[in-house]
Amino acid sequence: MLVSGERIVGVYVAFYSARRVGESVEKFCNLSAWCVLDGYRAHGLRLLKALLDQGGYTFTDLSPSGNVVPLNRRLKFQQIDTAAALVINLPRPSWGSGVSIVTDPRLIERHLDERNLGIYKDHALAPAAHHLAVIKRDRCCYVIFRKDTRKRLRVFASILHVGDRGLFAETAHHIYSYLLTRFGVVATFVEDRFADVHPKLSISLRSPRPKMFLSDRVSPSEVDYLYSELTCVPW
Template sequence: MSHSEFRSTAENIEICPITPGDVERVAEFLHAELNSRLSPSAWAAAIRPTWQSASPNHGFMLVDGERVLGAYVAFYSQRRVDDRMENFCNLSAWCVLEPYRSHGLRLLRAMLAQEGYTFTDLSPSGNVVPLNARLNFQHLDTATALVPNWPWPRLGKRLRIVSDPATIEKSLKGRDLQIYRDHAGAPAAYHLAVIEDGECCYVMFRRDSRKRLRLFASILHVGNPDLFQRVARHVYSHLLTHHGILVTLAETRVVCSRPRYSILLASPRPKMFRSSRVSSSQVDYLYSELTCVPW
């Protein structure tokens, strides 16, 4: 391609919102250019959130006619924070073809130009972290404990750990029941109800890879931290015996304490947010790519 031909093509490049009708072609693009381990249909299922929310788009894409040159996927939700409703936009998969990388920032600017949102970026890549910092994103405290999932015998019948959807529905109530219903079909989310003497703790986790080994679980939500602390060793044992997961990654801000027999990671993965109305303690990992995209 000559320089003049490239310039002519560049003049036709547009930034457009990803509409429901665009999801399939964006999914094909992300399969081909970002992560081929996820099929196009898996990408499409991930992009469409399982919760009901007034979403202005599914993010933004860079296009030249019908050809997708880049995409930045987003997940939207309305969440109650203290006594008010807050609009969240979770920034997810960001990919731009190499010849058009100079246009990539246009996608980010389009996303951040949407007013009235708290923005979260829960898996920024290495070069995105300093960029986010320049755009007034703040770091969350992601201190993470690595917990070996040892088998642990359960004596008596006082404690049950269940994953059957019908039993989870019956066991949960209030906010946790709504969270479960919103995420029950989310492609990356796994669900447990931990029940002891009539008390229940809802646990959501995802499977994760480190150094290409898909042997890890990351805890995304703990509904009853006090009960979780008492029974955590049995939850980790359940992840081993029922899911074949050897290690759990437990952020202390999620599980509310450092697990016993754990090792703190020297360099936990960063997570960031930008908001003028929400504090770091009010940011969680629900309604996000962490529940939707099974990397």
């Protein structure tokens, strides 16, 4: 917080988590909302400096505003490859496919492995996170997505987590159909890190929204979107 006398004049909201990366546990600090009253903007950087001065953290900024991106670059933040496509969701019958999709919390928990079960329990009540499990024979893919608004239309979704990338690729058309019929989502933003093969009715995004991180221990591929404003703050 930035305080003047007894008055709070600025805040920088951050989400903290401890995550297993490879064989070690890494501490993450996800930078979120940064707000400073007009008369105190000159002191706003002190909030960011206080956060970045914390030792031993990997810092992420997953929804930086336009003027924050160049500032982050000057502070040595790296940009994550967010190459993505916008997929048009089409209805598709699932009978005879051997694929089932469940959203009941009890059924989701029953099918998840230890790692994904931990992620699910941590995010089960997160306001912006929606959950489903795709089941095909003895395999399960846990998916977290959020609903997004574009052009004042809340009919879009963004994929935030994929538990089994191979199974996601095999069953993606069923997932997109389910998002349409069950959640009223007409199109889905899918980054190549989750599925680098997209259906014909999809549009590659020329300028996907940037996501950034700062770390000397973690690689871009090891940064995910969990424990952040993307799962916790609907917009």
